[in-house]
Amino acid sequence: MPPRTLASLAHALGASADLDxxxxxxxxxxxxxxxxxxxxxxxxxxxxxMLRERTTMNERGEVERARADTKLDHIPAKVRxxxxxxxxxxxxxxxSEELARLLxxxxxxxxxxxxxxxxxxxxxxxxxxALYEPRRIFGTRVVERFGPYVALFELAxxxxxxxxxxxxxxRTLEDVTQRVHGEYVKRLSELDQELAQVRGAAARGExxxxxxxxxxxxxxxxxxxxxxxxxxxxxxxxxxxxxxxxGQLEQAHIxxxxxxxxxxxxxxTLYLIERVLGLDASTTDPRQLVDELLSLVGDDMxxxxxxxxxxxxxxxxxxxxxxxxxxxGILDGRRIPIGQGVAGRVAASREPILVQDVTDATxxxxxRDQYFTTGSFISFPLVYRDELVGVVNLTNRxxxxxxxxxxxxxxxxxxxxxxxxxxxxxxxxxLLETIGTH
Numbered sequence: 001m002p003p004r005t006l007a008s009l010a011h012a013l014g015a016s017a018d019l020d021x022x023x024x025x026x027x028x029x030x031x032x033x034x035x036x037x038x039x040x041x042x043x044x045x046x047x048x049x050m051l052r053e054r055t056t057m058n059e060r061g062e063v064e065r066a067r068a069d070t071k072l073d074h075i076p077a078k079v080r081x082x083x084x085x086x087x088x089x090x091x092x093x094x095x096s097e098e099l100a101r102l103l104x105x106x107x108x109x110x111x112x113x114x115x116x117x118x119x120x121x122x123x124x125x126x127x128x129x130a131l132y133e134p135r136r137i138f139g140t141r142v143v144e145r146f147g148p149y150v151a152l153f154e155l156a157x158x159x160x161x162x163x164x165x166x167x168x169x170x171r172t173l174e175d176v177t178q179r180v181h182g183e184y185v186k187r188l189s190e191l192d193q194e195l196a197q198v199r200g201a202a203a204r205g206e207x208x209x210x211x212x213x214x215x216x217x218x219x220x221x222x223x224x225x226x227x228x229x230x231x232x233x234x235x236x237x238x239x240x241x242x243x244x245x246x247g248q249l250e251q252a253h254i255x256x257x258x259x260x261x262x263x264x265x266x267x268x269t270l271y272l273i274e275r276v277l278g279l280d281a282s283t284t285d286p287r288q289l290v291d292e293l294l295s296l297v298g299d300d301m302x303x304x305x306x307x308x309x310x311x312x313x314x315x316x317x318x319x320x321x322x323x324x325x326x327x328x329g330i331l332d333g334r335r336i337p338i339g340q341g342v343a344g345r346v347a348a349s350r351e352p353i354l355v356q357d358v359t360d361a362t363x364x365x366x367x368r369d370q371y372f373t374t375g376s377f378i379s380f381p382l383v384y385r386d387e388l389v390g391v392v393n394l395t396n397r398x399x400x401x402x403x404x405x406x407x408x409x410x411x412x413x414x415x416x417x418x419x420x421x422x423x424x425x426x427x428x429x430x431l432l433e434t435i436g437t438h
Contacts, residue, residue: 009149010267013156020055020063022156027057029149030131034142037133040105042068044125049073051128054104070103079116084125086118089143089150100132111135115143119154121161129153152263192221277417286430293421294322297414301378301407303394308418309336309343310382310390310428318347318391321431325396333435342379343391350388352380352411356402376402380411384419390428392418 012025023041030039042051054068072080075092082090092099096114105114112134119127129150133142275296283289290308298306305325309318317335339348346353356376376397382389392415397403422428 010152010263013152016156019157019160022153022160023055023063024057024061026149026153028061030142030146033145033149034133037131037142037146038100038105040103040130042070042103042128042130044127046124051103056106066104068104074099074102075116083116083118083128084120086120086125086154089115089117089131089147091115091143096132100130103130105130105132113141113143117150119157121158126161127157152267155259155263277421286425286427287434289421289425290322290427290431293418294324297392297394297411297418298324300414301394301403301411302397304396305394307343307393308390309347309393310422310431311338311347311388312432313429318343319428319432321390321427333432338388342377343393346379346381347388347391350381350383352378352408354378354403354405354408356404378403378408378411380408380415382415382419382422384416384423387423389419389422 009025009029012028013022016022016025027039030037039056041055043053043055044050045052049072051068051070051072054066056064056066058064072083075083076095079090079092082088092114096112100112100114112132115131115133117129117131118125119129131143131146275292294306294308297303297308307323307326308321310321311317312319312335317337319336320334336344338344342353354377377393377395379391379393381391392411394403394411
């Protein structure tokens, strides 16, 4: 299913060491969506206004590069403007086959549709992605389904492009510094040799010409040394500027990585939501459904201790519908009054609670609760159509240790799905029939 492929692509792009590996991951994802669609990546040369290099993947899964040397002038002006802006695919319509061959693509079908999408970086076009798919009478087009995959790839492309820019800046600085230094060293060496010859002639008493030449050479050598010192200082200044620029690029790289991580997390969330909605449509077992709901939020938020509490039919209590990692003595069906404890107060206020540091337990009365242990936690109300459905509690984050404000927003989406499924499946009433009350 597409969400599973999207999640795997996000992981593959994050683990890619270079642009070739990232492109192979994108091509493999396209093959899972539609194996008859051709994919190509073109690097754009802004100085020459030309697509200069074409990257494709052959049947053996290997990256192939070839010269493209195609002017964008061949593309209609309106299409060219949209491609330069990036962000969406543009359909070439009846000119698809003609332009696909001009771009050097090898489509699997003679009757297909070509779509182009620009990849800008810092407002400038850096590359163009081309898709050539067979015409279909029925069904959704590949280009429409493949848009989110390409958006993920663009994040990886920006990351690698900035890395290339940093490396190119360092290489340029080193080349310029070495060339300037080499030229001055060569010139100083020549002056030293000539100066030594003139000094020898003067010592042998070979006339006033040698003495005049000696003075001139000493002055020229002094000027050359001063120029060398100035060139060194200029090179150091350029090096500092490049260092600052590299630092900024590294910060941009970190920000891109953060955004890529956020996209991967959202992709994971969408996959889990799709999984639960699919289960809701396929199972009639309330216990299996509630366990899956618990796994949905617990796995996605990486919480070691999770509890799902639903509102009892009497309206005044919550009962424990499912849990993971709680103390052995806490059984499903156990009730707490609404308004007491962390979950009870969250149910009463219908407002989430986020605690990042529970080492301050003595200052936070809500922390003395048997459903929580040391570690950051979130307690979130489940509300559907202004009706309280229950509360979900997450504690002891496995990897990063702390829950953050952005995690509360992710739980908000998950909580809405849980509340929707629990209401439509009448989970509170059906579960109480199977687990009893305590």
